[in-house]
Amino acid sequence: MAENIARVFADAIATDPTRPLLTWYDDATGERTELSGATLANWVAKTANLVVDELALSPGDSAGVLLPPHWQTAAVLLGCWSAGLTVADTPGDVDVLFAAAGRVAEADAWPAGDRYALALAPFAAPLREVPAGFADYVVEVRTHGDHFTPYPQGGPDDAALLARATARATELGIAPGDRVLVDADRHPDPLDWLLAPLTATATVVLCGNLDPARVESRTTSEKVTHTLA
Incomplete structure (x- = not known):
């Protein structure tokens, strides 16, 4: 079993980096954003370089x-996982915080030296107004390099997360090569919508x-083979 999330991600896109890997819809706004494996890898590398080169994590x-x-x-x-960081989703001391613009009021429960806010807007548009004490993630991340070499050993949580993701893929019926439609509201855990599909390619x-x-x-239009809705 793989024990390195960055390696699993690399393997998932290795066969054809140009195929759609993650397609995002927001039916409230009409947004559709399609990312190939290569495009998502570019954003991942920039994020890893941000936390390593700029924040020295x-x-x-x-x-x-x-x-x-x-x-x-x-x-x-x-x-973050490519840079070997542990990721927390419950309040506590962390080295860096990434927050949706609508959740920055929760930041006081997350003591962190560096904080980034995300508008999560169509076309990766920047924030109209950056909250005090935060930097705009999409503005800052774009200045960083397009390539990052992940740490070979991965992060300290990688093996456990991937074991859970592999088990979850089986529970959810995700098979290798599936194209999975996921209702984000019903499956908000990244174990379901991100890691389980990646482990199943x-x-x-x-x-x-x-x-x-x-x-x-x-x-029909997205050639979906399995639905989590």
């Missing part, structure tokens, strides 16, 4: 993530504010 340091299911959340999580159609009336047509 190293394996075993921690990141707080106050983000909903979203393609930018995938970039943040995979970037599946691709994801992640749907926020999913309109049930659109599931059938989307299943």
Whole structure:
């Protein structure tokens, strides 16, 4: 069993980096963003370089993530894991915090030296107004390099997370090569919408504010083979 999340991600895109790996829909806004493996890998590398080069973090340091299911959340999580960081989703002391703009009020429960806010807007648009004490993630991350060499040993939580993800993929019925439509509201845990599909070399159609009336047509247009809705 693989014990390195960065290696699992690399293996998932190695066969064809140009194929759609993660497609994001927001049925409340009409947004559709499709990322190939290569494009997501670019965002992941930039995020890893941000935490390593700009913040001087190293394996075993921690990141707080106050983000909903979203393609930018995938970039943040995979970037942190590539840099060997542990990722926390419950309040506590962390070295860096990534928060959705709508959740920055929760930041006081997350003591962190560096804080980044995300608008999670279409086309990765920056924040209209950056909250006090935060930097804008999409503005800052774009200045960093497109390539990052992950630490060979991975992070301290990688093996346990991947074991859980492999088991979860089996529980959810995700098979190798599946294209999985995921209702983000019903499956907010990244174990379900990100890691379990990656361990199964599946691709994801992640749907926020999913309109049930659109599931059938989307299943056809996106060539979905398995649905978590």
